Amino acid sequence: MWQRIQTLFLVLVVISMVVSFFLPIWKIAEAGKEMQLYPLHFSTIENGTKTTQYFPFSITAILLAAAATIAIMEIRRFDNRMTQVKLGTLNSLILAGALGSSVYFYNQVTEQYGYGQFGLSIWIPFIGVACNWLAIRFIRRDEKLVRDSDRIR
Numbered sequence: 001m002w003q004r005i006q007t008l009f010l011v012l013v014v015i016s017m018v019v020s021f022f023l024p025i026w027k028i029a030e031a032g033k034e035m036q037l038y039p040l041h042f043s044t045i046e047n048g049t050k051t052t053q054y055f056p057f058s059i060t061a062i063l064l065a066a067a068a069t070i071a072i073m074e075i076r077r078f079d080n081r082m083t084q085v086k087l088g089t090l091n092s093l094i095l096a097g098a099l100g101s102s103v104y105f106y107n108q109v110t111e112q113y114g115y116g117q118f119g120l121s122i123w124i125p126f127i128g129v130a131c132n133w134l135a136i137r138f139i140r141r142d143e144k145l146v147r148d149s150d151r152i153r
Contacts, residue, residue, distance in 0.1 A: 004142070007078070009135035010071045013091070016128040017068035020121045021061060026106050028116030037109050039064055039102065039121055057105055063098035067091055067128065074135070081143040088136040095129045 026037040034045040040061040042053045074087040102122055110116070 004078070004138070006084075006135040006138040006142070007075055009131040009138070010075045012131040013071040013128045013135070014068045016124050016131070017064045017071070020064050020124045020128075023121040023124065024119035025060075025102050025121045026109055026116050026119055028113060035109075035113055035116070037105060037119075042105075042109065060098055060101045060105060063094055063101060064125070067094045067098060070094065071132070081139050081146075084139045085136060085143070088132060088139065091132050092129070092136070095125060095132060099125050099129070 021039055024036045024038050028035050032047060036043050037057065038061075040054065040058050042057050044051045070087055070091040074084050074091065077083045077087065102125070106122060
């Protein structure tokens with residue numbers, strides 16, 4: 001299981017999703033006011049008072065958690081490559097939804113409060129998408145190798 005390259009790519013998917021939870025998507029700091037958008041919430045700190053709004057921003061965190069969970073399930077199904085491919089395809093859709101929601105909420109906050117700094121959490125899921133795509137590619141290559149060796153016998 002661990003000797004296969006697709007397992008390492010799937011572990012990178014899980015790591016990138018977990019890291020995305022803790023880094024901001026967007027942030028801005030003005031005089032006496034600081035605003036940050038995380039995948040789980042939107043926080044405003046004004047005059048020492050912190051207000052946090054979870055809904056609808058938590059949709060991004062839910063999708064990131066779902067992508068990490070499906071990647072773990074995909075690692076555990078190493079004995080059935082076709083199930084891995086199906087789970088990887090589903091994970092691609094969920095990762096696309098997570099990216100789409102983070103960009104949507106970034107645009108929504110930018111329109112309301114003005115342009116701020118990009119956070120790393122808007123870029124890290126792209127690593128997850130690329131690693132998921134590579135994992136699916138290597139799983140398919142393994143399946144083709146097994147089918148080709150069955151034909152020779």
